[in-house]
Amino acid sequence: MVQPIPVPEDSINATPALDVQGLSVEFPTRRGVLTAIDDVSMQIAPGEILGVVGESGAGKSITGLAVLGLLEHPGRIAQGAIHVGGRRVDTLSEAELTKVRGREMGAIFQDPLTALNPLFTVGKQLVETIRLHTPLSKAQAEERALELLRSVGIPAPEERLRQYPHQFSGGMRQRVVIALALAAGPRLIIADEPTTALDVSIQAQITALLRKLCDETGVGIMLVTHDMGVIAETADRVCVMYSGRVVESGPVSDVIHNPQHPYTKGLMAAIPSLHDRVEVLSQIDGSMPRLNARPSGCAFHPRCPYAGAKCAAQKPPLQQVGSTRAACWLQQGGTE
Amino acid sequence: MNVVLEDTAPALSVSHVSKVFDVSAPWLNRVIERRPKLYVEAVSDISFTVEKGTCFSIVGESGCGKSTVARLVTGLYATTNGDIRFGTGAKGRPIKVQMIFQDPHSSLNPRWRVGDIIAEPIREMKLRDTEKETLDRVRELLETVGLGADDALKYPHEFSGGQRQRISIARALASEPELLVCDEPTSALDVSVQAQILNLMRRLQDELGLTYLFISHDLSVVRHMSNHIAVMYLGRIVEQAPVEELFTNPQHPYSKLLLATIPDIENPKRRVEAQAGEPPSPLNPPSGCAFHPRCPVALSKCSQSAPDLCPVSPEGKVACFVAQAAETADPVPVAL
Numbered sequence: 001m002v003q004p005i006p007v008p009e010d011s012i013n014a015t016p017a018l019d020v021q022g023l024s025v026e027f028p029t030r031r032g033v034l035t036a037i038d039d040v041s042m043q044i045a046p047g048e049i050l051g052v053v054g055e056s057g058a059g060k061s062i063t064g065l066a067v068l069g070l071l072e073h074p075g076r077i078a079q080g081a082i083h084v085g086g087r088r089v090d091t092l093s094e095a096e097l098t099k100v101r102g103r104e105m106g107a108i109f110q111d112p113l114t115a116l117n118p119l120f121t122v123g124k125q126l127v128e129t130i131r132l133h134t135p136l137s138k139a140q141a142e143e144r145a146l147e148l149l150r151s152v153g154i155p156a157p158e159e160r161l162r163q164y165p166h167q168f169s170g171g172m173r174q175r176v177v178i179a180l181a182l183a184a185g186p187r188l189i190i191a192d193e194p195t196t197a198l199d200v201s202i203q204a205q206i207t208a209l210l211r212k213l214c215d216e217t218g219v220g221i222m223l224v225t226h227d228m229g230v231i232a233e234t235a236d237r238v239c240v241m242y243s244g245r246v247v248e249s250g251p252v253s254d255v256i257h258n259p260q261h262p263y264t265k266g267l268m269a270a271i272p273s274l275h276d277r278v279e280v281l282s283q284i285d286g287s288m289p290r291l292n293a294r295p296s297g298c299a300f301h302p303r304c305p306y307a308g309a310k311c312a313a314q315k316p317p318l319q320q321v322g323s324t325r326a327a328c329w330l331q332q333g334g335t336e
Numbered sequence: 337m338n339v340v341l342e343d344t345a346p347a348l349s350v351s352h353v354s355k356v357f358d359v360s361a362p363w364l365n366r367v368i369e370r371r372p373k374l375y376v377e378a379v380s381d382i383s384f385t386v387e388k389g390t391c392f393s394i395v396g397e398s399g400c401g402k403s404t405v406a407r408l409v410t411g412l413y414a415t416t417n418g419d420i421r422f423g424t425g426a427k428g429r430p431i432k433v434q435m436i437f438q439d440p441h442s443s444l445n446p447r448w449r450v451g452d453i454i455a456e457p458i459r460e461m462k463l464r465d466t467e468k469e470t471l472d473r474v475r476e477l478l479e480t481v482g483l484g485a486d487d488a489l490k491y492p493h494e495f496s497g498g499q500r501q502r503i504s505i506a507r508a509l510a511s512e513p514e515l516l517v518c519d520e521p522t523s524a525l526d527v528s529v530q531a532q533i534l535n536l537m538r539r540l541q542d543e544l545g546l547t548y549l550f551i552s553h554d555l556s557v558v559r560h561m562s563n564h565i566a567v568m569y570l571g572r573i574v575e576q577a578p579v580e581e582l583f584t585n586p587q588h589p590y591s592k593l594l595l596a597t598i599p600d601i602e603n604p605k606r607r608v609e610a611q612a613g614e615p616p617s618p619l620n621p622p623s624g625c626a627f628h629p630r631c632p633v634a635l636s637k638c639s640q641s642a643p644d645l646c647p648v649s650p651e652g653k654v655a656c657f658v659a660q661a662a663e664t665a666d667p668v669p670v671a672l
């Protein structure tokens with residue numbers, strides 16, 4: 001097991017790994033400002049996996065990139081505050097952010113090759129990352145690199161340290177990226193579709209690994225995916241995003257088995273079952289609106305079977321409904 | 337009577353088909369670097385039949401040869417060995433085949449109007465006598481797949497992913513095929529849109545009496561769509577069975593692994609221990625049964641000889657020494 005690198009003695013458990021409040025992200029374009037993320041809030045406790053799920057374009061990746069401070073120009077944070085391990089990060093300078101990013105936050109993306117340098121051995125990349133962000137000596141860093149490879153389940157790590165990324169299979173490369181993300185003992189890992197490019201049997205290995213690391217090191221993980229099955233098997237809580245907003249959030253099993261928001265209900269019903277066969281799948285007609293054509297009020301209203309006059313006029317806030325939080329007028333006094 | 341016999345014949349019979357690709361380095365490099373020629377047997381000695389009006393699915397992990405089978409059946413590749421026969425379709429002619437691809441973005445010409453994209457096969461094959469009849473047919477096809485007649489004048493980029501897949505389906509239907517080969521038709525789509533396309537495909541099957549050869553890595557989709565399933569591993573069919581039988585009582589250790597690792601929303605496994613190894617390289621397949629390095633029940637002979645695909649139930653076949661031995665110990669009647 002990898003020892004967590006000691007963090008200052010402030011009570012780790014009380015400070016969330018991630019706290020996002022009222023985040024909005026805009027992309028100014030020639031035809032006006034597009035709001036990709038609109039008033040999103042979420043928290044991740046240490047040792048917790050928060051799933052962020054939604055259709056493509058819902059704003060999952062942009063949320064993750066905003067937290068990492070990696071929004072592409074001209075994207076910008078228009079509103080809100082982001083704290084990682086109790087420290088505000090959205091107001092930091094680029095130089096400060098670069099430090100915090102490696103030390104406090106790690107990132108895992110869909111394609112492991114983009115995160116690895118093809119010209120250096122895996123060992124060299126690990127050791128450099130460790131030394132950049134920790135006071136460890138070269139020998140200690142090498143020891144830790146070995147430990148990290150072992151903990152992410154790479155067989156014969158001594159030999160693997162001397163190999164180049166192209167000598168690893170897709171699943172093994174993703175393990176190396178996870179080891180890199182863990183290198184400095186971060187409090188938060190943003191994992192954006194980390195298993196989407198992998199085969200199912202390998203996908204299961206990687207999600208099992210994320211769970212194990214979370215339990216062992218207390219790192220908080222934001223697991224971004226469009227696959228509800230991966231969320232069900234990996235996350236503790238889940239945020240469902242639709243058109244730039246969180247429409248429902250709560251403990252995984254409650255959101256899956258007892259969803260409150262009409263979009264979540266539709267989404268869950270549209271997934272073919274592994275156990276029962278139905279003649280016709282339930283479907284949500286239409287598709288998610290583009291950013292430049294986001295409907296007024298509740299953005300789901302043109303597709304929603306329960307929509308009333310109020311839905312087109314006013315945005316519903318996210319409020320506690322039973323065991324989950326949902327942004328829907330139905331449970332907040334009606335849709336008329 | 338001859339005709340009756342042919343009518344009940346399968347829509348598609350694939351027997352002992354293999355496909356070998358030459359993946360050698362260019363001639364000059366081979367000479368200079370003294371490297372041998374390199375071959376990949378992407379599909380090796382596979383046989384199956386697809387009955388009219390049914391859906392036969394092929395599942396397996398990336399690189400196991402699914403798309404190669406699809407391309408062999410549609411004639412995009414020539415077989416290295418074996419043969420592929422089609423049953424008799426309308427007007428006593430061999431069944432016509434069309435293919436639907438995974439990516440609706442790249443399979444539609446961006447510079448053509450949707451109407452012309454769909455009309456092309458009609459014009460090419462002179463399926464209608466006049467331009468007016470052709471346009472009527474295009475309109476009818478657009479409506480069949482749930483689009484509007486006025487969509488004929490638009491360009492592909494004006495549509496969402498799901499709508500583009502509807503356009504691909506309309507174009508595939510334009511040549512009046514009886515067998516549709518669908519290679520991951522919904523893998524690029526979001527779940528709520530996937531449900532729309534799967535429902536459309538099922539409805540078309542009922543209305544037009546279509547036969548499907550369906551390829552997917554998503555077992556829940558396959559379960560929803562198919563009558564029969566073949567599981568491929570490294571170019572071979574390792575198990576083949578009716579859908580219920582395969583899901584409730586998988587025989588091959590690899591089928592069991594696939595079913596055990598696929599994320600299950602209804603019964604999430606939330607595992608922290610990883611499972612069984614990685615798929616081997618097709619360039620250098622293991623000896624004997626190709627699954628033996630990952631197989632939890634492998635015998636010593638498994639690394640020496642490869643098991644044949646043999647019947648183990650009235651409609652089920654499996655290529656595994658252990659599963660076959662279990663069946664002979666407890667014999668079941670085998671249909672001829």
Ligand SMILES: Nc1ncnc2c1ncn2[C@@H]1O[C@H](COP(=O)(O)OP(=O)(O)OP(=O)(O)O)[C@@H](O)[C@H]1O
Pocket residue numbers: 357358359376377378396397398399400401402403404405553618
């Ligand atoms: N045109 C080609 N030339 C050389 N090798 C090929 C060619 N097409 C496929 N192969 C090889 O044949 C094997 C089977 O490939 P295929 O595309 O059929 O896999 P698949 O099961 O469809 O995988 P996926 O799930 O990733 O689509 C792979 O090893 C692949 O690299």
Ligand SMILES: Nc1ncnc2c1ncn2[C@@H]1O[C@H](COP(=O)(O)OP(=O)(O)O)[C@@H](O)[C@H]1O
Pocket residue numbers: 027034036054055056057058059060061062063072073074075290291
């Ligand atoms: N550089 C950009 N310029 C303009 N819009 C963007 C840019 N990057 C992303 N978007 C838009 O922001 C929205 C959310 O994107 P993203 O977070 O990538 O979605 P996903 O949920 O699929 O990860 C999408 O509508 C996308 O088109």
Ligand code: SF4
Pocket residue numbers: 261262263298299300301302304305306307308311316327328329330335
């Ligand atoms: S607010 Fe209205 S439109 Fe939106 S999900 Fe609820 S009922 Fe439907």
Ligand code: SF4
Pocket residue numbers: 588589590625626627628629631632633634635638643655656657658659
């Ligand atoms: S033949 Fe042997 S190695 Fe192959 S699946 Fe069966 S038991 Fe396992």
Ligand SMILES: [Mg+2]
Pocket residue numbers: 060061
């Ligand atoms: Mg994304």
Ligand SMILES: [Mg+2]
Pocket residue numbers: 402403404519
């Ligand atoms: Mg393929």
